[in-house]
Amino acid sequence: MADTALADAGRASIAWADAQMPVLRSIRERFGEQRPLAGITVGACLHVTAETAGLVTALTAGGAQVALCAANPLATQDAVAAALVQLDGVEVFARHGEDLDTYAGHVADVLDRAPSVTLDDGADLLVTLHGARPDLLKGMLGGTEETTSGLVRLRAMQADGRLAVPVLAVNEARAERVFNDHYGTAQSTLDGILRATNLLLAGRTVVVLGYGPTGRGIALRARGAGAQVVVCEIDPVAGLDARMEGFEVMPSLAAAERGDIFITVTGAPHVLGAKHFARMKDGTVLANAGHFDVEIDLGALREVAGGEGGVRVRPLVDQFRLPDGRSLNLLASGRVVNLAAGEGHPASVMDLSFALQALSVEHLVAGEGTLGAGVHPVPDDIDREVARLKLASLGVELDELTAEQRRYRRSWE
Structure with missing residues (x-):
């Protein structure tokens, strides 16, 4: 302590x-x-x-x-x-x-x-x-x-x-699921990104990798802030859900060329790796909202930057310079951004x-x-x-079933 x-x-x-x-x-x-x-x-x-x-x-x-x-x-x-x-x-x-x-x-x-x-x-x-x-x-x-x-x-x-x-x-x-993931992590993830970067989300393309309860909330709130949102998924039901919500859905390699801000929230390692970094725009922001710092391949990020570590350009932003002159900006050392860069x-x-x-x-x-x-x-x-x-x-009251409704729900006839 x-x-x-x-x-x-x-x-x-x-x-x-x-x-x-x-x-x-x-x-x-x-x-x-x-x-x-x-x-x-x-x-x-x-x-x-x-x-x-x-x-x-x-x-x-x-x-x-x-x-x-x-x-x-x-x-x-x-x-x-x-x-x-x-x-x-x-x-x-x-x-x-x-x-x-x-x-x-x-x-x-x-x-x-x-x-x-x-x-x-x-x-x-x-x-x-x-x-x-x-x-x-x-x-x-x-x-x-x-x-x-x-x-x-x-x-x-x-x-x-x-x-x-x-x-x-x-x-x-x-x-x-409802409060912690959908509302809590969603809001605090964007809060952490904004605290770390002071970027305007409106007009930018945000790529959300993973459309579970947390990713769904992040995507909705990023859209509410004026961003164009792209979703990447492996599950066909989740991908269909994202499409029906009006988001673009595509493979992560295709999204790598489109995004300005990438947010991983999958629970899987190396969701973003060297192949993605090779396609990303200059100035791209990389943020992780999964629990462990494995979703962004940090070793590959150092390798594409010529083996060099990032340069600390803001208190929570490390900038990796690539040989072709592009820069990729990693937030909070790849740790969960809502807590490492925000207050959770x-x-x-x-x-x-x-x-x-x-x-x-x-x-x-x-x-x-x-x-x-x-x-x-x-x-x-x-x-x-x-x-x-x-x-x-909150001072909220709910309805209760009537005796008739309870009988109806128990009856097979």
């Missing part, structure tokens, strides 16, 4: 975020009364931000001991880390900009606390736990996973017969994501031993409860 003197600033940031997170506040209040997590150690590898602090305080209110490390060192808010360290029951291992060795050490520090439940944003805790600390698996109740990339890794482990604990796929909960999701979005996390931890603890090893969906009643609490905080 960088500096305890930053704690006052961290508390102010946490208070600002907390004011916009009514769902998590209501869960924290109930946890404080019922203490459903008493005696449980939670290990978390998440983005260390003011919003995450709301989740940590909800878990500690429920009686948990929490050890936290950073899922993305460039997203770590040192002031928030300092404020969390001063809370009872919280250990923080995170420093903004820490290198990979330090990061790996911090993951190990969290696992040294022998957590009963893990909260992952990319599956690094669980993957490391299975590989380096299998001795801790026996006491595990399970974990949660917040990202598509993490679930890909965990399902690969499951397919190989290696996943030894239950994991709740928070990223695939309905409330998460608005607190009101993370309110729902972290409410799902908190209730999922409670579910794992209450159902000890009832879930088998493997990736499981978040129970529908948790999804519905989070949405209900959010609607209540």
